[in-house]
Amino acid sequence: MTESSDRKSRRKPFIYAAVAAAAAATGLLAAHLGGVFETERGTITADDVCRNLPDRQAAAGILNSVLPRAARYDFVTRSTPTPDWDYISNCSGTGDGKNVLNLHAKAGVAMPWRQWADHNLPPTSGKRTYFNSGIKGVSAADLAAIYIPCYRSERKTKEPHNLTVFAQAPEGLGGSEKEARQTLIDLATAVGRYAHEEAKCDLPSKLPDG
DSSP: OOHHHHHHHHHHHHHHHHHHHHHHHHHHHHHHHTTTTSOOOOOOOTTTSOTTOSOHHHHHHHHHHHSOOOSOEEEEEEEEOOSSTTOEEEEEEEETTEEEEEEEEEEEEOOOHHHHHHHSSOOOSSOOEEEOSSSEEEEETTEEEEEEEEESSOTTTOSOEEEEEEEEOTTOOSSOHHHHHHHHHHHHHHHHHHHHHHTTOSSOOOOOOO
């Protein structure tokens, strides 16, 4: 066997190995793009959902379709439901340990709505727009907030108080931005109705009928 033939014969196993490795990598990429390795989505039931959503069965259906994919979802509600200045109802939802949903309602001294929108809400991504609900509503790609009338004269402070209510999706929601905004508005509205009743507010909520 000539030196050239011997070199070619030794090169063949390396060529076969390289081809096999490339084929395996291509297969893995195709499997990944095809969803083989996607996390199996956990199921959210009505019993799992935040307690400050009145229709938990309907809410479970919505959250199952819009929250980022996760194998496990957990929702924790913390509240001080006393009907006064101290009223707060907050629920945080996680997907595989990552914060994916915040539903919040809290009483506070009344102020002009622009001041409220500028200083009393979490940071948002994307352009903010305003809508008519309560005193005023604020919408962004990852947040919907509503300023809701509550106490004409809160019994301890004797000052007017309103509710700050918001639905926040820190990791975003499925669907188009328009759909995400509407889903967050619907969630904030539901939380607002619940909080307005639980806090025993004496002013009309000015929320849309639902």
